[in-house]
Amino acid sequence: MWFASPDEVRGRLAAVDYLADDGIATSVFLAGALGKPLLAEGPAGVGKTQLAKAVARATGARLIRLQCYEGLDEARALYEWNYKKQLLRIQADDGAWDDIFSEEFLLERPLLRAIRSEEPTVLLIDETDKADVEVEGLLLEILSDYQITIPELGTITAARRPYVVLTSNATRELSEALKRRCLYLHLGYPTPERERDILLAQIPGLPASIADQLARTVATLRGLELKKSPSIAETVDWAHTLLALGRTELDEALIGATLGVVLKHNSDQVRAAKELGLPSRS
Amino acid sequence: MTAPASLVDRHVGFVHALREAGLPVSPAEGLDAAHALMVIDLAERETLREAYAATLVKRPAHRPGFDLLFDLWFPPVTGPAASTDVPDDAALPELRERLAELLMGDPADPTFREFARAMVGRFGQVQAAPGRQSWFSFPVLRALSPETLVARMLAAMLDERGGLPEKVARRHISRTIEAFTEAVASDVRRRIAEESGVEKIARSTVRPPIDRVDFLRATKEELARLRREVYPLARRLATRLSIRQKRGRRGRLDFRRTVRASLSTGGVPLTTHLRPPRPHRPELVVLCDASDSVSTFSHFTLLLTFALREQFTKVRAFAFVDTVDEITDLFAPGADVLDAIGRLTDEADIVRFGRTDYGHVFERFAERFPDAVGPRTSLLILGDARSNYQVPALGTLKRLAGQARHAYWLNPEPRAQWDTGDSLATAYGSVVPMHECRNVAQLAAFVETLA
Numbered sequence: 001m002w003f004a005s006p007d008e009v010r011g012r013l014a015a016v017d018y019l020a021d022d023g024i025a026t027s028v029f030l031a032g033a034l035g036k037p038l039l040a041e042g043p044a045g046v047g048k049t050q051l052a053k054a055v056a057r058a059t060g061a062r063l064i065r066l067q068c069y070e071g072l073d074e075a076r077a078l079y080e081w082n083y084k085k086q087l088l089r090i091q092a093d094d095g096a097w098d099d100i101f102s103e104e105f106l107l108e109r110p111l112l113r114a115i116r117s118e119e120p121t122v123l124l125i126d127e128t129d130k131a132d133v134e135v136e137g138l139l140l141e142i143l144s145d146y147q148i149t150i151p152e153l154g155t156i157t158a159a160r161r162p163y164v165v166l167t168s169n170a171t172r173e174l175s176e177a178l179k180r181r182c183l184y185l186h187l188g189y190p191t192p193e194r195e196r197d198i199l200l201a202q203i204p205g206l207p208a209s210i211a212d213q214l215a216r217t218v219a220t221l222r223g224l225e226l227k228k229s230p231s232i233a234e235t236v237d238w239a240h241t242l243l244a245l246g247r248t249e250l251d252e253a254l255i256g257a258t259l260g261v262v263l264k265h266n267s268d269q270v271r272a273a274k275e276l277g278l279p280s281r282s
Numbered sequence: 283m284t285a286p287a288s289l290v291d292r293h294v295g296f297v298h299a300l301r302e303a304g305l306p307v308s309p310a311e312g313l314d315a316a317h318a319l320m321v322i323d324l325a326e327r328e329t330l331r332e333a334y335a336a337t338l339v340k341r342p343a344h345r346p347g348f349d350l351l352f353d354l355w356f357p358p359v360t361g362p363a364a365s366t367d368v369p370d371d372a373a374l375p376e377l378r379e380r381l382a383e384l385l386m387g388d389p390a391d392p393t394f395r396e397f398a399r400a401m402v403g404r405f406g407q408v409q410a411a412p413g414r415q416s417w418f419s420f421p422v423l424r425a426l427s428p429e430t431l432v433a434r435m436l437a438a439m440l441d442e443r444g445g446l447p448e449k450v451a452r453r454h455i456s457r458t459i460e461a462f463t464e465a466v467a468s469d470v471r472r473r474i475a476e477e478s479g480v481e482k483i484a485r486s487t488v489r490p491p492i493d494r495v496d497f498l499r500a501t502k503e504e505l506a507r508l509r510r511e512v513y514p515l516a517r518r519l520a521t522r523l524s525i526r527q528k529r530g531r532r533g534r535l536d537f538r539r540t541v542r543a544s545l546s547t548g549g550v551p552l553t554t555h556l557r558p559p560r561p562h563r564p565e566l567v568v569l570c571d572a573s574d575s576v577s578t579f580s581h582f583t584l585l586l587t588f589a590l591r592e593q594f595t596k597v598r599a600f601a602f603v604d605t606v607d608e609i610t611d612l613f614a615p616g617a618d619v620l621d622a623i624g625r626l627t628d629e630a631d632i633v634r635f636g637r638t639d640y641g642h643v644f645e646r647f648a649e650r651f652p653d654a655v656g657p658r659t660s661l662l663i664l665g666d667a668r669s670n671y672q673v674p675a676l677g678t679l680k681r682l683a684g685q686a687r688h689a690y691w692l693n694p695e696p697r698a699q700w701d702t703g704d705s706l707a708t709a710y711g712s713v714v715p716m717h718e719c720r721n722v723a724q725l726a727a728f729v730e731t732l733a
Contacts, residue, residue: 006322006329026322026332033321034314041342083552091548173726180308184340192454193388217446220453225509252446276446 002032002059002163017201018047018054021194027185028055037143037164039128039179042187044169045231051187052124052165061120061163066110068131074138078148080107101152111138114162115148121162128178129168136178139166143181190232192219198232199239206239213250214239218262224275230262238262252278293319296355297338299481303351303488305344311337327358343491350471350488354480357472358395374425377401381462382431386439386454389461398465401426406470417473419466428459493722497579497694505578511722512585515729565596565658567686569647571665572601572626573638579694583664584623586725588613598654604639606647607631638668640706641675648678661686663714666695667707674706680713692719692728 003009006025013020013028020028028051031038040048056063066077086100108116114123125139142148146158166182168174190198196215199206214235222229230238238261247254256278263269272278297312315337322333331352339348372380384394405422407415432455436443439451475483493511495504539555568587572580580601587599601609607630612622647654655661661682683689691714693700693707700707707716717728 006326006332022328023332023335026329027336030318030321030333030336034317036314039340084547087547087550087552176306179340180310182340183314183336185336186339186342186345188342191390193390213450216450216454219457220450223453225506255446276449278446 002055003029005029012058013054014201016054016057018050018058019194019198019201021190023185024051024187027183031165031183032163034183035161037166037182038185039166039168039174039182040185040187041168041170043189043229043231045233046187046189047232048167048187049124049126052122052126052167055163055165056122056124059120059122059163061122062117063122063124064110064114064117064162065124065126068125068127068129068135070130070132072131072135076109077111077135077138078109079112079150080109081105082107103153106150106153111142112148112156114164115142115146115156115158117162118159120160123162123164125164125166127169128166129170129172129174133175136175140177140181143178189219189222189229192216195219195232195235199236202236203239203243206243207248210242210248210250211239214242217250217255220276221262221272224272226263226268226271227265228263228268234262252276289319289324290316292355295480296334296351299351299355299484300338300348302485303347304490304494305339305348307338314338327356330356341491343493347488347491350468351484353468354471354475354484354487357475378426378431381426381428382435382438385428385431385458385462386435387458389458394461395465395469398462399469402466402469402473406466406473416477417470419463419470422466422470423463428462493726495722496720497582498576498720500578505581508582508722509585512582515586515722515726565656565660566590566598567654567659567661568597568599569606569643569661569663569665570599570601571603571638572630572632573603573636575638575668576666576694579666580664581623583692584613584626588622600647600651600654601626601630601632602638602643602647603633604635604637604642605632606643606650608651637670638665639672640665640667640669640710641673641678644675644678644682648682655682655685657685657687659686661689661714663689663691664694665691666693666705667691667700667710667716668704669706671704674709676709676713679710683714689714690728691716692725693717694720696720 003012006022006029009025009029010020013025027038030036040051042048052065053063055061081101082105086105089100089105090097110123114121128136128139143164146161147155149155189195192212192215195218196208196211199211199214200208203211218230218235218238238258241258241261242250242254245254245258255276256273259269259272259278263272293312293316297307297315300307315334318333318337319330322329324330331349334352335345335348339345380397384391384397387394401422402417402419405425406417406419408418408421409415432452435455436448436451439454440447471483471487492504492507495508497508500508534557536555536557540551540553543553543555544551566587568583568590570580570583570587584599584601587597590597597613598608598610599613600606609622609626609630612625612629691710693716695705695707695718697718699705700711710716717724719725719728
């Protein structure tokens with residue numbers, strides 16, 4: 001049992017500085033209570049990976065992370081045989097052919113490690129959409145039955161179901177089969193009120209008035225049609241920048257001078273400067 | 283533990299309504315939702331909503347429709363509106379004062395919704411027919427007219443007008459006004475549902491999800507939301523293309539690396555290393571109909587073209603009405619997309635008489651840009667194939683399509699209207715494969731088949 005209620009989720013995540021809204025609290029609770037993987041989808045930098053880390057920290061569980069990328073295969077996601085060790089064993093002892101496929105020569109990769117873990121574990125499968133379609137097939141067996149089949153050793157069933165969080169930036173549509181097995185949480189940009197609270201929780205010592213102004217300004221920026229909208233992480237960076245500059249008042253000149261912290265495309269900066277009437281920098 | 287029968291009925295009815303509104307809810311997901319109901323506190327309405335959302339809604343585009351139906355199936359408990367701090371007999375100026383106060387605050391505040399509810403109770407009832415009452419949001423908004431409060435609110439929020447602070451404040455106010463309008467509308471729907479049944483109103487209020495919105499009929503606001511869908515789509519197309527190419531060529535053996543790696547295994551080459559394959563990036567030529575009849579569509583596809591630039595080695599874009607001009611320059615890297623589309627009509631030489639003439643366009647295109655289409659290019663034609671009864675120039679198009687590696691035609695009209703009137707869909711479709719492309723879902727489906 002991971003959490004007793006959505007309210008408990010909220011409280012315990014807040015204790016590790018992660019502010020959960022209704023949607024987050026409820027789906028995090030349900031993922032634990034129903035024993036289903038949680039798929040968190042949304043734009044970059046809204047706290048999907050942070051959520052998995054926060055769950056691990058809040059529950060004292062071990063975090064195992066599988067970072068997906070193009071070309072990720074079984075050997076790097078599940079398990080691999082230690083060829084070198086096997087080869088040396090055969091060279092040292094001619095009769096060793098029978099026992100080179102045993103526990104001793106097995107190299108655990110994140111998925112197998114999470115399945116075999118005896119202690120409470122949070123398994124984070126990060127950026128699932130970056131992996132090839134075949135990897136999704138691999139995940140299906142693990143996520144629905146929590147077991148892995150290794151031909152030479154047999155089927156390994158989870159000693160203890162890990163808490164699974166998958167993240168995706170939605171660059172590719174994940175398969176229906178995978179989505180069906182998961183609870184779905186869409187993490188979007190927060191409301192200015194929530195973003196202000198996030199800023200205050202993440203940066204102790206930030207004056208509330210600045211946090212409020214920052215959150216509203218960023219919301220205004222997101223309202224423009226930009227190539228890349230500022231993420232929460234970038235808003236936090238912006239607040240750090242202002243603190244480092246020792247400024248306590250947010251004015252147009254300051255915003256214009258530090259816009260590069262949140263907008264990373266030249267065309268976006270020009271557009272923002274034009275629409276918001278900031279002093280031009282070009 | 284079993285659920286009370288009424289809850290099961292409600293659940294089944296709700297899931298059914300979601301399916302009817304176009305959400306693909308599988309039986310397994312319906313069961314998941316039912317399981318979720320067993321472990322949460324049903325008295326918490328927001329928890330219930332999110333529990334349903336987490337188990338049934340797997341696409342952000344479906345969320346607005348879901349929320350609408352949820353509000354109808356699980357309406358908030360409304361006792362007498364005792365919780366508002368405005369007396370029942372308050373005069374209008376007093377109410378407007380209170381509204382202004384609320385609009386400057388946080389729309390998530392519960393008093394915000396309660397105020398909206400009280401106002402619907404007070405102004406929203408209209409005599410629809412003799413003896414029949416019905417509810418509307420229009421009279422509520424007319425009576426309170428939140429838009430006319432903006433100046434007063436700005437004055438209260440700002441020390442001085444102008445510049446960025448005003449922009450930020452205006453944005454906040456328009457967001458809260460929107461929230462208020464939505465709260466009023468949702469309460470009106472609830473009241474109607476109470477009188478005439480949930481199923482009836484549900485069918486008439488749910489708009490199609492954004493990825494099914496017709497390009498030619500999109501409202502301005504939907505168009506803005508559609509634009510946000512474009513970049514992910516272009517990225518998806520790019521990944522799609524690179525995956526395919528990787529399948530085709532795995533790269534040659536890298537002999538040196540393989541031998542070096544074999545040293546640790548006593549000279550046995552256990553792992554082979556391959557040279558990374560040379561990425562092959564195709565070229566794209568886009569011919570886009572920029573006439574008024576398809577302007578929302580072309581607007582949208584131009585954005586897609588712009589987004590695609592980054593993924594292809596070479597993209598050349600041409601716009602046409604009755605003659606054709608190259609517009610690649612308007613879409614230089616780093617250029618502002620909306621600007622470029624605005625400049626398009628002013629600067630590009632695409633209009634002679636203002637009536638689309640596909641035949642003339644193809645002739646001119648082949649004549650003016652003979653080197654545009656080659657064996658490495660994918661040719662993409664975007665338009666409704668309505669040629670105002672002019673000569674079609676099929677031969678020229680056939681030659682162009684023959685020169686290209688691939689050629690595709692996207693038509694924003696419903697298939698049923700092809701070949702009606704001046705449409706030459708079948709004639710052109712026999713030369714260049716034509717796809718119906720009326721919404722983001724169809725565009726995404728096309729993207730999946732491309733390359």
